[in-house]
Amino acid sequence: MARKFFVGGNWKCVCQHPSEPPSSPNGTLDEVKKIVSILNEAEVPPEDVVEVVVSPPFVFLPLVKSLLRSDFSVAAQNCWVRRGGAFTGEISAEMLINSNIPWVIVGHSERRLLLNESNEFVGDKVAYALLQGLKVIACVGETLEQRESGSTMNVVAAQTKAIADRVSHWENVVLAYEPVWAIGTGKVATPAQAQEVHSELRKWLHDNVGPEVAASVRIIYGGSVNGANCEEQAAQPDVDGFLVGGASLKPEFIDIIKSATVKKK
Numbered sequence: 001m002a003r004k005f006f007v008g009g010n011w012k013c014v015c016q017h018p019s020e021p022p023s024s025p026n027g028t029l030d031e032v033k034k035i036v037s038i039l040n041e042a043e044v045p046p047e048d049v050v051e052v053v054v055s056p057p058f059v060f061l062p063l064v065k066s067l068l069r070s071d072f073s074v075a076a077q078n079c080w081v082r083r084g085g086a087f088t089g090e091i092s093a094e095m096l097i098n099s100n101i102p103w104v105i106v107g108h109s110e111r112r113l114l115l116n117e118s119n120e121f122v123g124d125k126v127a128y129a130l131l132q133g134l135k136v137i138a139c140v141g142e143t144l145e146q147r148e149s150g151s152t153m154n155v156v157a158a159q160t161k162a163i164a165d166r167v168s169h170w171e172n173v174v175l176a177y178e179p180v181w182a183i184g185t186g187k188v189a190t191p192a193q194a195q196e197v198h199s200e201l202r203k204w205l206h207d208n209v210g211p212e213v214a215a216s217v218r219i220i221y222g223g224s225v226n227g228a229n230c231e232e233q234a235a236q237p238d239v240d241g242f243l244v245g246g247a248s249l250k251p252e253f254i255d256i257i258k259s260a261t262v263k264k265k
């Protein structure tokens, strides 16, 4: 079964279009509207070739959802780990579902490292979000230190295991391999490095979850993806798309979406 190419745009906590002169520290409604209108006008491959999901900060989610073209979808950047309640500052999976937000990013390294989210916590969150009916972009990836000590596969396998231990249906999971050393650094993993981890992850899924899940789960790459390097990455057999940070706020995001057609060649 062919895996549909997936391109996610993670706007993080920055929403200013880089072509604009610096104004507010972290983006304004006007800038968000401008980014959406650029996306809306872009010519991209059809929905059966590429799935596009953008992930603005929470406060902009309803606006982006209401303005965005119907062939693109939206994701939250996080949700609470369990049922909502007295958890100041958190947004629950139920609230996202109730607001018709279909996707959520879980386990991004910025949350794992800066907010101390453990593998188990991330696994719990993936499981709860899926149970509520959300589709999940689950992130895994090693630090530079872990790569240099040769433990890349151990790290990403442990992160994936914590998810696999808690999840029995994978149809609504996209796995994002995001090496921490490549995020926001301009240091992109080589296509061979990305392919190596993706194929090892698929093998891990094959051996520990099952052959059907291994064959059907999309494993996307994230870490300094841009308009110039996306085609070569997309050509790798186990790279099923991208999770894009910085470049998702630039016009080159359209080129990244178009790299889906590399799979068709």
Ligand SMILES: O=C(CO)COP(=O)(O)O
Residues within 6 Å of the ligand: 010, 108, 178, 182, 183, 184, 185, 186, 222, 223, 224, 225, 243, 244, 245, 246, 247
């Ligand atoms: O963290 C990322 C996407 O989630 C990647 O960020 P950059 O594309 O800015 O390196």
